[in-house]
Each structure stands twice: as structure tokens, then as C-alpha cells.
Amino acid sequence: MAQVSEKVMVELHNVDKSYGDNKVVKNLNLQIQEGEFLTMLGPSGCGKTTTLRMIAGFEDVTAGAVIIEGENVVNKPPYQRNVNTVFQNYALFPHMNVYDNIAFGLTEKKVNKEEIRQRVGEMLSLVQMDGYETRRPSQMSGGQKQRVAIARALVNRPKVLLLDEPLGALDLKLRKQMQVELKHLQRQLGITFVYVTHDQEESLTMSDRIAVMNNGVIEQIGPPDKIYNRPATKFVADFIGESNIFEASVVSINGDNLKVIFETGGAEVSASGFNQDEMVYISVRPEKLKCSIDAVPGFNLRGTVKEHIYVGSISKTIIELPNGQNLKMSLLTGTPLLPQGENVWVYWEKDDTVVLHTNEETLYNLIEQVPKIEVRV
Amino acid sequence: MNIHNKRLNKFLSAAFVTLIYIFLYLPIAIIVFFSFNSSKLNVVFQGFTLQWYGVMFQNGDLMSALKNTAIVAVSSVVISVFIGTLAAIGMFRYEFKGKSIVDSFLYIPIVIPEIVMGISLLAFYHILSISLGILTLILAHVTFSMPYVVVTVRSRLSGYDMSLEEAAMDLGATRMHTLTRITLPIIAPGILAGAMLALTLSLDDVIVSFFTTGVDSVTLPIYIFNKVKTGVSPDINALITVIILVTLLVMLLMRTFDARTSKKEQA
Ligand SMILES: Nc1ncnc2c1ncn2[C@@H]1O[C@H](COP(=O)(O)OP(=O)(O)O)[C@@H](O)[C@H]1O
Ligand SMILES: [Mg+2]
Numbered sequence: 001m002a003q004v005s006e007k008v009m010v011e012l013h014n015v016d017k018s019y020g021d022n023k024v025v026k027n028l029n030l031q032i033q034e035g036e037f038l039t040m041l042g043p044s045g046c047g048k049t050t051t052l053r054m055i056a057g058f059e060d061v062t063a064g065a066v067i068i069e070g071e072n073v074v075n076k077p078p079y080q081r082n083v084n085t086v087f088q089n090y091a092l093f094p095h096m097n098v099y100d101n102i103a104f105g106l107t108e109k110k111v112n113k114e115e116i117r118q119r120v121g122e123m124l125s126l127v128q129m130d131g132y133e134t135r136r137p138s139q140m141s142g143g144q145k146q147r148v149a150i151a152r153a154l155v156n157r158p159k160v161l162l163l164d165e166p167l168g169a170l171d172l173k174l175r176k177q178m179q180v181e182l183k184h185l186q187r188q189l190g191i192t193f194v195y196v197t198h199d200q201e202e203s204l205t206m207s208d209r210i211a212v213m214n215n216g217v218i219e220q221i222g223p224p225d226k227i228y229n230r231p232a233t234k235f236v237a238d239f240i241g242e243s244n245i246f247e248a249s250v251v252s253i254n255g256d257n258l259k260v261i262f263e264t265g266g267a268e269v270s271a272s273g274f275n276q277d278e279m280v281y282i283s284v285r286p287e288k289l290k291c292s293i294d295a296v297p298g299f300n301l302r303g304t305v306k307e308h309i310y311v312g313s314i315s316k317t318i319i320e321l322p323n324g325q326n327l328k329m330s331l332l333t334g335t336p337l338l339p340q341g342e343n344v345w346v347y348w349e350k351d352d353t354v355v356l357h358t359n360e361e362t363l364y365n366l367i368e369q370v371p372k373i374e375v376r377v
Numbered sequence: 378m379n380i381h382n383k384r385l386n387k388f389l390s391a392a393f394v395t396l397i398y399i400f401l402y403l404p405i406a407i408i409v410f411f412s413f414n415s416s417k418l419n420v421v422f423q424g425f426t427l428q429w430y431g432v433m434f435q436n437g438d439l440m441s442a443l444k445n446t447a448i449v450a451v452s453s454v455v456i457s458v459f460i461g462t463l464a465a466i467g468m469f470r471y472e473f474k475g476k477s478i479v480d481s482f483l484y485i486p487i488v489i490p491e492i493v494m495g496i497s498l499l500a501f502y503h504i505l506s507i508s509l510g511i512l513t514l515i516l517a518h519v520t521f522s523m524p525y526v527v528v529t530v531r532s533r534l535s536g537y538d539m540s541l542e543e544a545a546m547d548l549g550a551t552r553m554h555t556l557t558r559i560t561l562p563i564i565a566p567g568i569l570a571g572a573m574l575a576l577t578l579s580l581d582d583v584i585v586s587f588f589t590t591g592v593d594s595v596t597l598p599i600y601i602f603n604k605v606k607t608g609v610s611p612d613i614n615a616l617i618t619v620i621i622l623v624t625l626l627v628m629l630l631m632r633t634f635d636a637r638t639s640k641k642e643q644a
Contacts, residue, residue, distance in 0.1 A: 058543050078546040091544040095562050104558075105548035156548065 007034040008070075009192045010055060010083075010160055015064035017050055017216075024050050026216040028064070032160075032194060037186050039195045039203040042213030043239070048196040051213075052162050055194065056085045069159060079108075083160040084153035088168050090145045092137040098124075098148050099133040105156040123151035126185070143174045150185070160192045167202070179206055200240045204228060212236050234356055237283040244289060244327045246282040247358070250274050258355065259298075264321040267347070268298035271355035281356040286330040288352035291319060291344040299347040303327060305338050319346060405621065412614035419609055429615040436612060442600035448511060449586075449596060450579040453518035458572045460519070461526025465567075466560065468527070469534045486524045494521060495588035502589065509591035517589040518579045525578065526571035533567025566635075573631065 010032040017025035025047045032038045040048045053059040055066055057078035065072045073081050084105070092101050102123055106116045124130050127147035137145055146166060153161055166182070167175045183206045186193045197203055203210050204224045211221040212235070220232040231237035234245060248262040256270045260282060269282055291303075303319040306326065310333065317337065319327040327346060331337070338344060407419075412430075416423035433439060468480060486494065498517050499509075507513060541563070545555040561568070583598045590599060597616075604613055 056543075056547060058547075078543070079549045079551060083547075085544070085547045087540050087544060089538065089540060091538065091540040093541060093544070093559060093563075104545070104550075108549040108554060152548070 008032070009034040009036070009068070010194065011065075011067040012051070012055070013065040013067060015051075015054065015066065016062045017047070017054060017059065018062045024216050025054075028216075028218060030211060030218065030221070032192060034159075034192055035190045037183070037193045037195065037206060037208045039197060039207040039210045040213055041197055041200060041203040041210050041239075044198055046213045047216040048198075048213055049164055052085075052164050052194065052196050055160075056083055056162055057081050082158055083162055084156050084158040086146075086149050086153050086161065086163040086166045088165045090137070090142075090149040092145055092148060092152070094137050097134050097136050098129065098140075101137070101148060102152045102155050104152065109156075119155055120151075123155045126154070127151045142169050143178065146170065146178065150182075154185075154189070154191070158191065160194060161186075162194045162196075164196045165198070166195075168197075175202075182206065204240070210240075212239065214239070229354075231283065231354055232356070234281045234283070234358070237281070237354060237356065242286050242328055242330075243283045244286065246284075248280050248282050250276060250278045250280060252276070257350070260355075264303075264323050264325065265301035266299070267301060268350055269353045269355055270350040271353070274355060274357070279358045281358055283354040283356065284348050284352065286316065286328040287314075288348050289319075289327060289329040289346065290348055291317075291329065291338065291346050293338075293342070293344060295345050296347040298350075299345065301346040303344060303346055305340050305342045305344060307340060308337050319344065408614050409618045409621065412611065412618045414611060414614075417611060419611075419614070429611040430619075433612040433615045433619075438595075439597075439600060439612070439616065442595050442597045445511060445514075445594050446580060446597040449514050449518055449594075450576055452515045453522060453579050454572055454575045456515070457519045457523035457526050457575050458568060461523045461571060461575075462530050462561075462564075462568055464523075465527045465530035465534060466564075469531060469537070470539070483524055483527055486521050487528070491521075491582075491584040495585040498585065499588040509589060509594075511591075511594040513589045513591070514586060514594055514596070517585050518575075518582065521582070521585060522575035522578045525574045526568075529571035529574060530564055530567040533564045533570075537563060569634075 008031050010030075012028050012030040015025060015028040016023065028051065040051060042048055050059060054061050055068075057073065057076060057080075061074050064074075066074050068081060068083065093104065096104070099120055102120045103116050106119060111119075120133075121130075124132065127150055129144065129147050129151065132140070132144070132148070135144075137148070140148070146169075150166070163182075167178050170178060179202060182193075195203075195206065204227075207224055209221060209223055210227050211218045212227060213219065214235045220227060220236045222230075227236065227240055231240060231243075237243045237245060246260075246262040246264075246267075248260040248267075250258050251261050251266070252259040253274065253276060256272050258269050258271055258274060260267055260269060260280065262282070267282065274280060291305075301321070303321045306318040306320040309316040309318070313333055314330045315333045315335070315337065317329045317331065319329060321327065329346075410422070411419045413425050413427070414422050415426040415428070464483070468476070468483075495517075498513075498520065502509060502513050537560075541559055542555050545559045546552070550558060581598050582596075583602055586596055586599055587602075590596065595603075601613055601616070604610065
């Protein structure tokens with residue numbers, strides 16, 4: 001099993017990309033280690049594909065450097081970069097059969113026929129497509145085409161494989177299966193993967209590290225558990241998994257204990273590095289939210305049980321707050337549920353929240369309207 | 378009553394279709410028929426003979442017209458396919474200022490009356506004092522057939538996925554190899570269709586050729602045209618029969634080739 005080493009394989013250094021006046025990638029800095037599975041995650045249009053295409057060499061950088069194995073490659077065409085790409089639409093050559101598709105890169109490098117035959121054979125076994133040599137792309141399913149596209153890239157033994165939403169066109173079941181296979185393949189071969197997706201669940205299952213992108217900027221980069229449990233910005237908290245987010249104001253600080261108030265009540269959270277009266281976001285995951293019939297010390301947050309949604313192994317309870325905000329709470333299916341319409345107190349463990357700085361100006365007006373609610377202690 | 382009506386309808390439509398086909402093919406059939414006529418006149422059939430085919434091949438003017446036609450057709454097809462294909466690829470791939478204007482100017486030779494084109498080319502050659510001959514003829518043919526190549530190649534390109542070229546370059550192919558191994562093979566059916574169109578246009582062009590040819594570069598259509606003014610001779614009948622035969626053969630070849638490529642692509 002390959003390990004992620006300390007050697008930097010790909011580095012983006014202050015990379016900018018503009019189309020006319022439209023800045024789509026802004027001062028991007030990113031280091032990808034050898035053997036790492038790095039995912040670029042973000043909503044559609046945030047600049048993931050553009051970033052990947054700059055690494056592959058299909059797009060020029062407007063400013064900055066793309067460094068592959070210590071060499072700045074911004075002036076090199078795609079065919080001189082030791083990276084290969086798996087395209088979202090597969091981009092298999094329609095006039096060639098599977099064998100010729102996979103052999104393409106090797107014939108370009110003038111590898112001898114015998115070696116080509118052997119390496120294409122190995123690749124076909126690797127992606128479990130033995131016996132498909134003479135099939136044409138139009139004779140295969142989406143999943144099979146994807147395997148061939150992966151084989152066609154891997155046969156060149158690239159140092160880095162770039163994948164742009166490679167599973168985007170597959171149905172859910174096949175997608176899950178391919179996620180596992182791809183991850184396994186990456187571990188087995190020890191190749192650096194740069195993987196682009198807008199599917200946060202996919203990124204959490206596959207990656208060593210996730211770079212969360214928004215509006216051409218990396219908002220946070222880190223391992224999946226860190227991204228999930230310790231989101232650095234409201235965007236990340238919102239985009240990865242589900243979150244209940246409150247816009248709040250810090251009313252008192254006692255060590256790591258903060259008392260905060262928000263429009264619908266108040267709560268206690270534990271966090272450090274915040275100031276008295278500072279505006280913050282409080283983010284609580286649905287599985288961390290709890291409710292009870294009786295009030296809980298430190299919390300003053302009441303809502304009504306609105307509905308229960310059964311989603312397989314877990315059930316979701318929607319609790320409506322007086323201002324109309326819906327809180328999502330998830331429980332293992334089978335846990336006794338509170339009846340609909342019941343008034344409940346909502347709370348959580350102090351350590352189960354994430355507190356984030358906000359831009360104070362934007363929220364100043366909001367807090368003026370917040371009714372002063374006494375925080376019950 | 379109703380059934381009667383239906384029968385009548387059926388009969389009428391069959392008769393109508395038959396008439397159309399007679400209208401289309403009777404003149405051709407007559408020519409073929411009279412090419413085997415031993416009489417010199419296209420009026421009465423005197424008896425079967427193949428002598429006109431022999432006469433045809435011994436007619437020096439006719440043979441040199443045939444040679445000129447072949448030279449002009451082949452060179453103009455090669456040139457217009459080369460320029461037209463590159464133009465189509467360029468127009469497909471690149472965005473530039475005034476592209477739509479360049480685009481519409483490309484199609485003007487298709488819609489412009491041939492007579493206008495013939496006269497303008499003649500005037501153009503005259504101004505540049507280029508003497509008329511096989512070269513001017515070839516250039517004229519390139520002018521009117523190239524747009525057709527552009528049109529057919531572009532229609533083939535319209536479904537073309539640019540990421541195929543990126544994939545090729547990603548796998549180490551230079552731009553040149555990407556063109557020869559990916560782009561050209563994929564658009565080959567369009568290029569072939571354009572070439573066939575250019576070929577037919579060149580082979581039977583009279584009007585533009587009439588204005589742009591010199592005395593020593595008479596082509597077959599012009600030769601026939603000149604001959605017909607003094608009455609159709611039986612060796613022309615024979616020649617036309619041969620042309621029809623060749624055309625049918627080429628069509629047959631195209632059909633089988635087409636069927637094979639579309640089968641391949643579907644497969
Ligand atoms: N060739 C292009 N010309 C102009 N704008 C482009 C081009 N390619 C992408 N963009 C713009 O750049 C932004 C980022 O695109 P992209 O990198 O494809 O996003 P993502 O892959 O994250 O969905 C989008 O707003 C898109 O409209
Ligand atoms: Mg994209």
C-alpha cells in the first residue's frame with residue numbers, strides 16, 4: 001500500500017485565471033503531496049475544472065506558477081506534462097476500439113508493439129475489462145467507458161492523474177461502487193490523484209485531503225474529518241454535510257465558555273479566540289442537536305416538532321423555531337420520536353458546535369432587530 | 378362506393394409516380410438507345426451497332442477534352458478539399474472578430490448565379506492579364522466547389538467533441554498527430570462527401586468553364602455543348618452512355634461505402 005510522502009508533486013503558486021474581466025480563480029495556492037488523493041470540492045462554477053485544466057495544460061494561467069515535480073510547466077503544452085486526465089464525458093476516441101484507445105498514448109511515445117500489447121492487457125485486467133479489446137466506445141455502457149478512460153490514462157504511468165467529475169454521469173449505485181474501486185486503485189498504484197467533484201459525500205469517502213473551493217478561492221483545505229468537524233468558514237459548514245447555522249452575538253466569555261444570543265434565543269458554546277459582543281456564526285450538525293421536554297441549563301431555544309422524515313438508517317426531525325427557521329435533527333431510526341406539534345427545548349453539548357467569525361458590518365443591522373431575550377441559566 | 382374510390386386513388390397515384398419516372402428517365406433512355414443505332418440520325422432505329430463507341434475513342438478532340446476534364450476535376454477537388462477542410466476546422470474551432478461576416482461570405486459562391494461568377498472571373502483574369510487555360514479553369518472550379526466542401530465538413534464537425542483533441546494531446550500527441558490521428562479520421566465522411574460534391578460540380582460545369590477556359594483546355598461538357606450546336610452526333614450518344622455508366626458505378630460504390638461506415642459507427 002502506497003503512502004502519502006512528503007515530496008510535493010504538484011504545486012499551484014499564486015495562480016490567477018481570468019476570462020476577460022471575469023476572475024474565476026483568485027490567487028490560488030495549493031501543494032499536493034506524492035501519492036496523495038486530493039479532492040477539489042465546490043459548487044458548480046467555482047473554478048474547479050479551470051484549475052484542473054491549468055494543471056493539465058489546456059488553459060494558460062493568467063498569473064502564477066504551476067509546478068510539477070519542482071518544475072514550472074506554465075509554458076509547456078499538455079503533451080509535455082507528465083500528467084494524464086480522465087474527462088467527465090470520457091472523451092474516448094469513437095473511431096477506435098478499446099485496445100487502440102488504451103494503446104494511444106503508448107503509440108505516441110513509440111513504445112514497441114510487444115510492450116504495448118502487454119501493458120494494455122495489464123490495464124484491461126486492472127480495470128476488469130478483459131475481453132473488451134475490440135469493442136467500440138458506442139458499444140459500451142457508461143461505467144465501462146469510464147473504466148476504459150481510466151485505463152487509457154493509467155497505461156502511460158503518469159505521476160499525477162487528474163479526474164474531472166469522472167463519476168458524474170453514472171447512476172448512484174455504480175457511482176458508489178466506482179468510488180471504492182477508484183480509491184482502491186489509487187492506493188494500489190500510489191499515483192497522485194487530483195479529483196474534482198461537487199459531491200461532498202463523494203469527497204468525504206475518497207480523499208486524503210479536501211480543498212473546498214468557492215468563487216475561485218480555496219476556503220479550507222484538510223482531511224475529511226477535519227473539514228467535516230471543524231469547518232473554517234460558514235460556506236464550508238453549509239456545503240459539507242448539513243448544518244444548523246445561527247447568526248449570534250457573544251454576550252459573555254468565561255474561559256472557553258461563550259454565552260451567545262441569537263434571534264430565537266440563547267445558548268452556551270465552547271470556543272476560544274472570540275471577543276465580547278463579536279458577531280459569530282454558530283454551526284451545529286443535525287446529529288449533534290438534541291431536544292427535550294424540559295428546559296436545559298444554559299440554553300434558551302424553543303421550537304415545535306414540525307415533522308419526521310424517514311431516510312433509511314436515520315430519521316430526521318424538523319423543529320420549527322418561532323422566527324420560521326427550520327432546525328434539522330437526525331436520530332438513528334428506532335429512537336423514540338417526539339410527537340408532532342410538541343413544544344420542545346433544543347440544546348446540544350457545548351463541544352459539539354463550531355463557532356465562526358463573521359464580517360461584523362453585514363450583521364450589525366440584523367442584531368439591532370433581535371429581541372432581547374433573557375438567557376436562562 | 379368507398380372501396381371504388383380507394384381503388385381509383387391507388388391507381389391514380391401509381392400512374393402519377395410512373396409518369397414522373399418516365400419524365401425523368403425517358404430522355405436518358407432514348408440517348409442510350411440511340412447510341413447503339415447504326416443510323417447517323419437520332420430519329421429512326423436502323424439496326425444495332427457498337428461502332429460509335431469505337432468512333433468515340435478515335436476522336437482526338439473528344440479524348441483531349443476528356444483528359445482536360447480529368448485534370449481539372451482532380452486538381453480542383455484536391456485543392457478545394459484541402460483549403461475547404463482547413464477552413465471548416467478553423468471556423469469551427471476559433472472565435473474571432475467578424476467571424477459571422479467571413480462565414481456568410483463563404484457561402485455567397487453557392488447562391489450567386491453561375492453566369493455572374495463566370496463573367497467576374499473572366500474580367501478578373503483579364504485585369505491581371507492571366508491568359509486563359511487549364512490553370513484559370515482549375516482556379517475557377519476551386520472557387521465554386523470549395524464552399525461546398527466547407528459546408529459538408531462543417532456539418533460533420535457540428536457534433537464533434539473538442540475534448541477528444543484535448544484527450545489526444547493529454548496522451549502525448551502533438552497538434553499535428555492530433556489532427557491526423559483524431560480529427561481527420563472522425564470528420565473523414567464529411568470530407569469525402571465534400572469531395573464527391575466538388576467532383577460532380579467540376580465534371581459537368583459548363584457556364585463558369587465557358588468563360589474561363591482557353592482554346593487548348595476545352596473540357597468535356599464544353600466540347601459536347603459546342604458539338605450539339607451542330608446537331609448531336611451518335612458518338613456523343615455513346616460518350617453520354619459511358620458517362621452514365623461510370624456515374625452509376627461510382628454511386629454504387631458510395632452507397633456500399635456509406636452503408637459500411639454507418640454500420641461501423643453504429644456498432
Ligand atoms: N472558456 C471560458 N470562457 C469564459 N468563461 C469561462 C470559460 N470556462 C469557464 N468559464 C467560467 O469560469 C467559471 C468557472 O468555471 P469552471 O472552472 O468550469 O467551474 P466548475 O468546474 O467549478 O463548475 C464559470 O463562471 C465559467 O462560466
Ligand atoms: Mg466543472
